[in-house]
Amino acid sequence: MKTRRQFLIQTIHTALAMGTILKANAQTNHVDENAPAATALGYKHDASKVDSKKYPAYAAGKNCANCMLFQGKTGDAWANCAALGGKQVNTKGWCMAWAKKA
Known part of the structure; x- marks a missing residue:
């Protein structure tokens, strides 16, 4: 079972990765x-x-x-x-x- 801290850290990392992916997708549409x-x-x-x-x-x-x-x-x-x-x-x-x- 994950602690609250582990959950929050994983959530932040996932959000940052998604932002990078979305930015890359927007640039590839140029x-x-x-x-x-x-x-x-x-x-x-x-x-x-x-x-x-x-x-x-x-x-x-x-x-x-x-x-x-x-x-x-x-x-x-x-x-x-x-x-x-x-x-x-x-x-x-x-x-x-x-x-x-x-």
Whole structure:
């Protein structure tokens, strides 16, 4: 039989482990710039690194945060994107599917 102290210590360790797992899962949902869908759309985590000669639709100021496909709230650093299968994109990112938020 466990003592109260052993039970509490085990509970704390379990909670810490779960927090680490949840954080890791959230990060793995970030879209990979080299994934086929992201490459096809020219997605970059940082819009300032978009090759404007290759993607003439890009203009300074266009980013995921002001795109209607971005499913996050103001202030979110990452959020799901409808164009990339629900994967999370960076608010500072950009891709060819960008459409001005109404």
